[in-house]
Every structure is written in structure tokens, then in C-alpha cells.
Amino acid sequence: MEKLKHFCALPFTQFTVSSFNEYQLCCDNMGESGMYSDQHSILEYFNSDYINKQRLSFLKNKRLDICQSCWKREDKGLRSRRLEGLEGDYREQVRKYKQGLPLIPNHPIFKIKFGNLCNLRCIMCGPQSSSAWAQHKEKHNEGEWPIYDNTFNARTYEDLKEILPAVTRIIISGGEPLMNDRYYEFLEWLIGHGFSKKLKISTLTNATKIPQHLYQYKSAFEKLHFNISIDGIDKKEEYIRAGTFWEKKIENIKKLQIVYPIGFEVTVQTLNVGYLDDIQKYLKENFGRVSPLTNILVTPDYFNIVYLPKEIKEFYLSKPTTYVPNRIKNLLKTPTKNDKMFHRGMNFLRLCDKRNNTNFSDEWPELDYV
Ligand code: SF4
Structure with missing residues (x-):
């Protein structure tokens, strides 16, 4: 091989x-x-x-x-x-x-999503992963997308009994899992069938809606960990992850952190690559941890940092930083062959602004002048 x-x-x-x-x-x-x-x-x-x-x-x-x-x-x-x-x-x-033998997944990490139910319309997301985007697109006559609900086929729970003995970690993403009943059904099944005590569960959440009953699983798993998506501070987060109320999100994270281990996932893209240090400093000061900054956005292309215009890359690179790793700086150093892709992204933001009565240049004036 x-x-x-x-x-x-x-x-x-x-x-x-x-x-x-x-x-x-x-x-x-x-x-x-x-x-x-x-x-x-x-x-x-x-x-x-x-x-x-x-x-x-x-x-x-x-x-x-x-x-x-x-x-x-x-x-x-x-x-x-x-x-x-x-x-x-x-x-x-x-x-x-x-040899033509049947296979059973043997990877120690098991990944699952429970549909596209989500309350946010993050600018880099779409209707496949967010029901809020699906509704928005329908409202503007841009197609129809159902709200998908991941209900397991009847045999799947039997299959899980064969698969889970090899699994040590389950990663759950969405949609927004914490809004979804299927997520809690799955946790309950793991507990009821004796798997929970040897499993680390990592859930990717936007932390905007945290039901009280989430706290009942405190001692049920070997580890129940929450990886919180965050792409900016305050108004920048509210713009990028549309539908977020910053103050409420921070209040939720503070409560969550008292009971469960947490981490942070930043999706590095055009709107935050120049502000990663602000995000990391805030996270460090308020929650004692930073994001690994390993999730570099590739799609949609128009928010990929490599397509930023040369002068914007130079401006961001000129900012003094403590937390931005060289691998991200090196991406900013790659020459921009043409910035058509970047301008597609800006046009998309202008369309969002028109529809949402927002103005991206309030937060990113440097991008509006290119
Ligand atoms: S997208 Fe990458 S990781 Fe996924 S199947 Fe293809 S080569 Fe493998």
C-alpha cells in the first residue's frame, strides 16, 4: 500500500x-x-x-x-x-x-451526524447542514431542502453492538446536535446498553441553545466533551455565525464549562484569518484554552484564505500576533493568482447584507475597499 x-x-x-x-x-x-x-x-x-x-x-x-x-x-x-x-x-x-470477507468498521473513532436541524445560518454553511439556511433559501425562492432527521434503520442498533466494542471515541456533529432529540436518544441507548463508561463523546456545538437536561449526563460517560464552534468575537461572531447572540453564547459556555470539559473549533476563513489572535486571546483569558486552529476552510472556495487579494494578505501578515501558527501565515504568503473567487465571496456577503439588513464593512472595512 x-x-x-x-x-x-x-x-x-x-x-x-x-x-x-x-x-x-x-x-x-x-x-x-x-x-x-x-x-x-x-x-x-x-x-x-x-x-x-x-x-x-x-x-x-x-x-x-x-x-x-x-x-x-x-x-x-x-x-x-x-x-x-x-x-x-x-x-x-x-x-x-x-479475500471477499465481510467487513466491520474497526476504526477507534466513530463519526455520526443527526440531520441538518440547526438554528444558525453561518455564512460558510448551507441548507444541507442547516435547516435555518434551508428555510431562508426557500423564502428567497432558491430551492427546497427538507429538514433531515437521522433516524436509524431498525438493524443499525444491532450493528452498533458489533461495531462499538472497537470504538473508544464518538464524534458527533450536525446540524446542531444539542437541538436534536435523536442526539439524546443515542446517548440514552449507549448508557442503557453498557457502552457509555468506556466511551469518550465529543460533540461539536454552536453553544447557542443548551437545554437543562444536558447536565444529567455528567457522570454517565468516560468523557463527555463539547467542542464549541466560534469564528469571531462579539459582532464578528454574530455576523459570521448569523443567528448567534454573543452574550447568550458566552453565558452558555460559562455554564457548560462548570460541568463538562470544553474545547474550541475555529474555522479559519477570509473573515477571521486577520483576527485569529483576538479570538485566541479572548478564549485564553475567559476560558483558559485556545483553539488548535487546524480547521482551515476549503469550501466554499470564495471564503478560502488563499484567494484573499495580495494587499489584504500583506495587511493581515503585518499585524503582530502571538497565537497564529506559521502554517497559517504560510498560506497567507502564497501568491494570489487572481482574486475573482474572493470577489464572489464579497458579492455573496452583499446579498446577505441586503436580505438581513446588515453591513459587513462595519466589521471588515478593509475588505470593502479592495
Ligand atoms: S475524501 Fe479523502 S479521506 Fe475521504 S475517502 Fe477520499 S481520500 Fe479518503
Whole structure:
């Protein structure tokens, strides 16, 4: 396998379910399996013709178009999911596959989403992952998207009994999991079936709505950890993660931190790359921790920092910083071949401003003058 430079191990060891219930090779993959978690169980998918075809392509060293996210990252010298997957334990799974034996996911990390129910319309998100975006798009006659609810197929809970013994960590994202009843049903099932005490659960949340009953799981799991999305401070956060009330979010995080371990996830993009130090300083002073800043936005392209105009990159690079790692500074140092993509992003923000009665240049005057 070492010689196959386009090989990916993840389809042999792990799977994911998108926020519209479709099984996927990984959370970045653009392939359409046509298999849905409410209709097919995990092991039906994991031994389906669809996934076997993709596995064969990887073993033939094909660079699949549906894996653009990894290729784009790797072409920019960034770490990709594919590269991370190669560090795992996959050889035995490949051997079984070659022998035509059924496979059970063996990755210690299990990833799941519970639909697109979400109260926010973050500027880099869309209707597939946010029901608030779906409603907004419908209101402006830009198509219809259902609210997806991830209800497991009846056999899936039986499959989980076979899969979970190899799992040590479950990562749950969305949509906004804390708004979703399926999330709590899943936690209850893990507790009721004796899995919870050996599991670390990490939930990605926007922390804008935290129900009181979340606090009842305090001692139920080996670890129940919350990774909080945050992309700016105060008005910048309210703009980027539209629908957020900053004061309420901070109050929620303070309460959450008393009971559960927390972390922060910044999605590094055009609107915050010049302000990462402000975010990190705020987090450090108020919560005693910072974001790893490893989540660099790749899609939508128009908010990707590499497309920022040269003068904006230079302006951001000229700011003194304490917390911005060189790998992000190096991305800002890459020459901008053309800034058409950036201007698409600005036009999108102007459309948002018109519809939402906002004005992005109040917070980012430097971008409006380019
Ligand atoms: S190459 Fe990347 S996008 Fe494709 S399946 Fe592997 S991790 Fe996912």
C-alpha cells in the first residue's frame, strides 16, 4: 500500500453519515452512495457494492474526483483526512476485503451526524447542514431542502453492538446536535446498553441553545466533551455565525464549562484569518484554552484564505500576533493568482447584507475597499 500514492484507508475502516442521512466514505467525500441511514443499516452500507467499488479504485491507485477535498489540501501542503487515515490500523481490513470477507468498521473513532436541524445560518454553511439556511433559501425562492432527521434503520442498533466494542471515541456533529432529540436518544441507548463508561463523546456545538437536561449526563460517560464552534468575537461572531447572540453564547459556555470539559473549533476563513489572535486571546483569558486552529476552510472556495487579494494578505501578515501558527501565515504568503473567487465571496456577503439588513464593512472595512 505504501507505493499507492492515492490510496485511502478510511473506506476500509470507517464510514460517516451526512447531515442529510446519506452514508459517505468520510465527512469530506463528495460521492453519492444513494444509501441512507434510515433505510440501510451500517453494515449493509459497509459491505455494499458502492463502497466496494470505491475500495477497489483506491487499491488501483486511482485519484478519485469525489476526494477533491483531500487533493486540494494536499496540493496546498496541508494535512488531509487521507493522510491521517494512513496512520491507522487498516492492513487486516484490506486483507479481508481482498479475500471477499465481510467487513466491520474497526476504526477507534466513530463519526455520526443527526440531520441538518440547526438554528444558525453561518455564512460558510448551507441548507444541507442547516435547516435555518434551508428555510431562508426557500423564502428567497432558491430551492427546497427538507429538514433531515437521522433516524436509524431498525438493524443499525444491532450493528452498533458489533461495531462499538472497537470504538473508544464518538464524534458527533450536525446540524446542531444539542437541538436534536435523536442526539439524546443515542446517548440514552449507549448508557442503557453498557457502552457509555468506556466511551469518550465529543460533540461539536454552536453553544447557542443548551437545554437543562444536558447536565444529567455528567457522570454517565468516560468523557463527555463539547467542542464549541466560534469564528469571531462579539459582532464578528454574530455576523459570521448569523443567528448567534454573543452574550447568550458566552453565558452558555460559562455554564457548560462548570460541568463538562470544553474545547474550541475555529474555522479559519477570509473573515477571521486577520483576527485569529483576538479570538485566541479572548478564549485564553475567559476560558483558559485556545483553539488548535487546524480547521482551515476549503469550501466554499470564495471564503478560502488563499484567494484573499495580495494587499489584504500583506495587511493581515503585518499585524503582530502571538497565537497564529506559521502554517497559517504560510498560506497567507502564497501568491494570489487572481482574486475573482474572493470577489464572489464579497458579492455573496452583499446579498446577505441586503436580505438581513446588515453591513459587513462595519466589521471588515478593509475588505470593502479592495
Ligand atoms: S481520500 Fe479523502 S475524501 Fe477520499 S475517502 Fe479518503 S479521506 Fe475521504
